[in-house]
Amino acid sequence: MLVKINEVLDDAKEKQTKEESVNMWLGQLQNLACDVDYLFDELQTEAFQRKLLLGDDAMDKFDSMAMSKVKDVNARFQDIASQIDLLGLKESSVEKSRNARQRVPTTPSQISDAQRGGGGDPGPANFSRSLIKKAKDLAFLHQQVQIFTKSELAQATGNYDTRLFLGEGGFASVYKGVLPDCTPVAVKKPKAVGKIPMNQVFQHELRVVSQINHKNVVKILGVCLETKVPLLVYEFVPNGTLFEHIHDKSSQVLRNWRTCLRIAAEIASALDYLHSLASPPIIHGDVKSTNILLDDNYKAKLADFGSSMLISSDNQTAMTTKKIGTFFNLDPEYVITGKLTEKSDLYSFGVVLAELLTGLKPVSGMALASNEGISMVQYFLYSIENNSLRQILNFQVADESEMEEIETVAELASKCLSLSGRRRPTMKQVSEELDRLKISHEN
Known part of the structure; x- marks a missing residue:
């Protein structure tokens, strides 16, 4: 209406x-x-x-x-x-x-x-x-998602002990908790942010995550409705964020191409599910390495749906008056038009692929031989165009067949990073290509 x-x-x-x-x-x-x-x-x-x-x-x-x-x-x-x-x-x-x-x-x-x-x-x-x-x-919420009291979550988190603090985003802080049955959980607690109606923000996130069931998306386990703003209880994912493992030089998780390729394929699979199989389709809106968690087997799980948008199947665009997401991962087309689309997630995923391949932070500024300053994304694209990708990789390449796979993924990332959304592939195409490469590599 x-x-x-x-x-x-x-x-x-x-x-x-x-x-x-x-x-x-x-x-x-x-x-x-x-x-x-x-x-x-x-x-x-x-x-x-x-x-x-x-x-x-x-x-x-x-x-x-x-x-x-x-x-x-x-x-x-x-x-x-x-x-x-x-x-x-x-x-x-x-x-x-x-x-x-x-x-x-x-x-x-x-x-x-x-x-x-x-x-x-x-x-x-x-x-x-x-x-x-x-x-x-x-x-399924009534049957499988537990209803917690305010006191139960306070007890589980040691009254939100700072030692159990896991991290925070624009709207919430996250604490580790342990339930009486020894199940570890992550409790998402709202922060006061100016005049933003936090109750609506958290209700919106609950509405989104309640529709998702995918092995590479963090699952919601419970909710507390006693507080003015609902507290959300998620599964605890123990091995930190992808960002931490990319940029912590002591981490050995991403030091081989096989693991990098698998994680890239898992993230793409989760996004393809959101775009193609969720009902209604979902635009994540804030795809970045800090929103990708690694479980006890170092499998990727997409998290943080506070910026996500539900869209109708016949209209793949959401208009927003306030920019959501993280600036260096944002689709330039979205920044200009205010139209958030599935292709916006494609651009952000391209940034994650570039970060995964190079080990460089999206906020990094790079200098060319001419002393010209460029962004990490521009530096990544420049390396592809000038056949110098091997020199900026974040891991050792085992052989030439592996390098061919890496170049294929880099080319895929460059298509995702196109300034025009219409020139980017779909998430299904990206997911299928990464799955094909992963299966080929394993064989």
Whole structure:
């Protein structure tokens, strides 16, 4: 429904009429768009919390309350939309409004049909209803994700002892904890960040990770809903980040090509899953070596979905007003346009591949023989173009066949690092190529 509202708004703005009635209508429609967006989030969150805390019995009463709210918004929408005919706007705007009103389900039978997949584009009622249904259908959370109390997590982390501090990002600090059954966990605790609504940030992350099930993605184990902002409990991944092993010269983990190739293939597999198999598709939004963890067998696990975006299968773009991610790993096209796409993850993955191959930090500045200063990515691409890649590798090359594999991966990374998203491959293509190389190397 928000798409329909925005389409009508665009048409109205193009008209640029000064009539007072038009200005009043536009203001009402903009306020309604904000109200609807807030309502959807509120309904989903409340349904989710009731499901976890109270079980299925509490959902019937909640459904009645939720549908009452939906009907109020639905009535407002139809009232405002009915005014379009009186404003003399474009025929397309009028037609869009009529179509939108026709698709809004208002009776129990229409709502039921919408839930079964009929009814065309979603209006406020069936869209909100689908969110509630989605929350109710998260049965695996009720069965497999543990609900922790605030005191249980405080005890597990030694009241968030600084000695158990694992790291932090822009929105949260992470502490190691040990449950009574001796299971190690990582507890993600929010930080106060200006006026950012942390409750929404953590609810969004929970909404994303609850849909992911992949061996190379860190699993969520539990949640605490007693605090103002939910505490998230993840599996503990013991062997640090990929960043640490790349740049710690005492680490021997990445000193051979076989391990580097395997880890690159595992990361690509996780991203391909997010883009192609997750429902809805997910853009990670902050792919970098510090967000890739290594487990007890040094297998890669992608972490930190605080910047991730859920996207519809027919629209692979998410618009953001505030830049997310880490600057030196960010897609230049996204920085310019504000459009976050799957190809944005491709660029960031290309930076990780370059970092893995060279052992150089993305923030590093390099100098050419001409004393020209360039970035790590530019230095990596320059080395490929000038056939000097071997000189900047972070590990010993066993033989020429291994070097051929490395050059193939470097060329793949250079395609990911294209300034134009359309010239980058898909994550599926990258994953399939890395898997092929890995299998070939193992054989």
